[in-house]
Amino acid sequence: MLSDLPIIPPDTPLLDRIEQGDSLHALNTLQLLQISEELRGYLLYSVGQTGGHFGAGLGVIELTVALHHIYNTPHDRIVWDVGHQTYPHKILTGRRGQMHSMRQADGLAGFPKRAESEYDTFGVGHSSTSISAAMGMALAARQQGINRKVIAVIGDGAITGGMAIEALAHAGHERPNMLVILNDNQMSIGHNKGGLATYFAKIWASKFYISMRKGSKKVLQKIQPAWELAKRTEEHLKGMVAPGTLFEELGFHYIGPLDGHDLPGLLQTLENMKDLDGPQFLHIRTMKGKGFQPAEQDPVGYHAVNKIEAKPKGPLAAVTEAKPSGPKYQAVFGRWLCDMAERDNRLVGITPAMCEGSGMVEFSKRFPDRYYDVAIAEQHALTMAAGMACDGLKPVVAIYSTFLQRGYDQLIHDIALQNLDVTFGIDRAGLVGEDGPTHHGAFDLSYLRCIPNMVIGAPSDENECRQMLYTAYQYPGPAAIRYPRGTGPRALIADELVQMPIGKAREVRSGKQVAILNFGALLPHALLAANQLNATVVDMRWVKPMDTKIIETLADEYDLLVTLEDNAISGGAGSGVNQCLVERHLLVGVLNLGIPDAFIEHGASEEQHAWIGLDGPGIERAIKAKLNSVASYAPTKEHLSL
Template identity: 65%
Template sequence: MQDTYIFKEIPSQRPNTPLLDRIDIPAQLRELPSDQLVQFARELRAFLLWSVGQTGGHFGAGLGVLELTVALHYVFNTPEDRLIWDVGHQAYPHKILTGRREQMGSIRRKDGLAAFPKRAESPYDTFGVGHSSTSISAALGMAVAARQQNTGRKSIAVIGDGAMTAGMAFEALNHAGHLHADMLVILNDNDMSISRNVGGLSNYFAKLLSSRTYNQVRDSSKKVLQGAPQLMALAKKTEEHFKGMIAPGTLFEELGFNYIGPIDGHDLPLLIETLENIRELEGPQFLHIVTTKGKGFAPAEADPIGYHAINKIEPVPADKPEPIKSAPARQKYANVFGQWLCDAAELDERVNGITPAMCEGSDLLAFSERFPDRYFDVAIAEQHAVTLAAG
């Protein structure tokens, strides 16, 4: 069940948030009745819209993981359980829920809150981030430490579908499967680049595959069939075919993970039920959720790239209804570089443009349109980008 309320504009005044105002830390959130959580999430979204409007900053990503953030802090015992956000640009809702709500006005200012999770800032920020694709490696290290200390502590990595393209993420997945680490990787698929298979059937099977009953039957069957290797192989192949029909997780299963999903990442009750099931499982778990970047704010849903980040919303004085015109913005270095590369490619057909998922940031959009056969976006794979160029 999704909250269908859509905000059309950023609130100019602090919204009324009676439920949110009662929650300073996740332990208090976990005391809320579950039937109040959808309303709580709506209040959190309203506060997030207003807060970022006051300061500027990362926008669409936080809206997209808002329900997931609530569900994770509701189900897991943070900060004892370790929660790692890949990149960290989506962590504004996390900051609001972990004792920093009234400090959000200081974000990205001197002596204020950092724009990304920062270990020195809060015990809930378990790993310093800013670059992509590091979360799974960090979560694996924490899971290994928990195993050595025999604490039973959980480790959860939240990674986007863009960051998942990096080699480092798959190196960590491969190692985690080999170690059979007790950890959870959540793939936040907000571009539907891996699968569009979201609906009632997919959600039902996700709950089934994450349930304790299914996994107990699975483990018991393994023990019974240990003495009959041919039957064991047949049962394993049958399970793989069954999962393959309903889920695109074959790759992650081959890496040693128990794949669950894809499920609707904005259905808060479904997220909570699935995460509660997964919490009881051992070994490496992989949950695939599908979300909408900018969820709940109509302009950001329509233009997720344009609303990746926003500037501070400047108030218009009552006696000056027309916005004050500012001086023309200075040309950015990226603009100069993008134009130079186009000029160079015009003169020399050997010139190619290679970018690691930074087309807009490097101002290569014009180049990609004018010279599509000489433009290569290699995704978040800097090592590959440099070596590709060398070749």
């Protein structure tokens, strides 16, 4: 329970003396053990105060301490994969005093960020990138003659990503001097248990074994049959106790699996491996949420936590009630998916490692034979869906907007080009808040609009989302419905599923002079501005095909058309309206509102919308400014018709 988290700072006498990662070099093993305990206690406290990613950081405490003790960081490069593992790293590298600002406006990012610290060697948001980036750094050091160690730390299932496998294969070919550490916290590949595995792991990491291996290799290679026998014997021994043969075949020297919470063992092994040439692979076993029992028992549920809110005291406590909240959009999707699966046994659900986040838990339990979690492999997910659609199934792909970017080639060539019947539930569309620019769904309307055969819907509330998903599912081709993170305006959700006319908008509010064409979940903000300006508001609903007839009517009746979307202005829904007006030679003032040509930093989503003028007051200000500028120099429609 979150109530078990400390609410006052723990005593950290030794950690208080650590200013940068290099401060760990002079400490002995006993002191490093104490640092680990203090670091774990401080992480529990700080995340409780700010919220954020939780379990993964607790699992890499000992590894983080060992890496900064053994290696000369930041000269030596540590590249973290699945960046939410890096809270302990941030605490040890001069940012402890800023941890209270984690994921807040103008505060620390929740992931490694090069602009934040020289210790953050590579920006991380999406997974499975560390081996490729670290290999690039190792090759750069080799080419420039720099004596530098490069370490990639990959975990939380990121090794399952196709990009990681590609990098492993290439590293075996190029043979850079680099170390890949697999943090196997049971969110990735399996591990072998027992003392024999640990015993052999220690032998394989020992300097005696390594020197003997090198010496015997030189001798036995001259006697080919003896060398082949020795090589096969070593591989069979390793294969009995560890999943190392695969990595050896890829060209890595494999060590492991080791207990990732055994700090003395980690220190000894890393010291032994530090000066080895070529690609090295260290496999460690850790427990996600280590040191906090609820997180140990529920690593998925405690992947991230909200901050501990102070409870009111005294008379106020008796009258304080929780604010009512409707279902999250992901829950709307999950309910629709189950309802649809009951009706149609051709439906299959696919997710790239986002079962909980995408609202598919109930579906996975009720329809296990029709549920496919492909791990962190978005490209594979899309092409697999294409194959299913070719042979009579109706796949529904639940995917975050930011992760769909990783399967763009497959979306175009494998699905849209063949006009296959695949439905996309695109979650986390628009600005997502504290996770920041790596996770914003800021580009999906732009990159989807240009693909032939695509149908694209942007619902403005929960019921519209449900009905649009049903409509997209009925459409016999690729169709995508995009919806935001979190809750909506608490619209009444109908049990009945109704097929909507594709490409038809609806007028929500009638006004004068200005018409706001809203695409998606910003409709409440549009209405706030419209109420102040007495403007018309149209819920456009469909981005492709777009309701061109209503655009023609509005262009004829209003002085200014305002497009509104939680997407990049460049190439987004507003660009589609502009294109419609140009193609039809319609002369009317236009204002496109959306995400500007910039990456929006982390903070609360309400703050982010306010920063870029997509809240009610911001929309109102922009429209007033546009009307004033038009009045000052623009010709009237009567002038333009002369």
